[in-house]
Amino acid sequence: MIQEFKTFIARGNVIDLAVGIIIGAAFTAIVNSLVVDLINPILGLMTGGIDFTDKYVVLSGTVADGASLAAARDSGAAIFAYGAFAMAVLNFLIVAWAVFLLVKGVNRLQRTVKREEEAKEAVAPTGPSQEELLAQIRDLLADRANPV
Missing domain, CATH: 1.20.5 (Single alpha-helices involved in coiled-coils or other helix-helix interfaces)
Structure with missing residues (x-):
């Protein structure tokens, strides 16, 4: 095991x-x-400075007027916390936008690096072809066989 x-x-x-x-x-x-x-x-x-986090509606139970969302939750009343939800959605959209921008930047950087590598490969000198190497070997062997 x-x-x-x-x-x-x-x-x-x-x-x-x-x-x-x-x-x-x-x-x-x-x-x-x-x-x-x-x-x-x-x-x-x-x-x-608008902050919707503490916005809510009391569905049942009693909550003191002007009480914060935390105090309303602690009172045991049933509340509809639309402000907290709205702020959560807004924060999600902001985070999603920030991640999108970061990923977009990384992708752009990767494309730039890839283009630079491709440019280096294109500029790199190529060696002789197989035919040219074989011709050189043939000529060297011919020179050995026929010393002057």
Whole structure:
């Protein structure tokens, strides 16, 4: 059983998956920081600091007027938290846009590197053809056979 486990773990797929998850977690931190630390403050300036997170409607139960969403949830009342949902959708769209831009930039960089490599390959000098090499060998053998 231990040998089977070692074989399973040593497969390339498992290792690749683990690396992908680790890189994904690090990438998530970068994207979240981009959204929270850079994009959201700019949007807050442009919208005058509007935040819908605490907007809700009480469906049943009692909640003090002007209570925050957390206080309304803690009161046990049934609430329809449309503001939190709207902000979650907005944050998703911002994150999706940021990831799109990052992927687009990486793809552009990869295309540039590929074009440069192709240009280097095109410029690389080609050696003699097979026929030219065979002709040179023939001439060398002929010169050996007929010393002057």
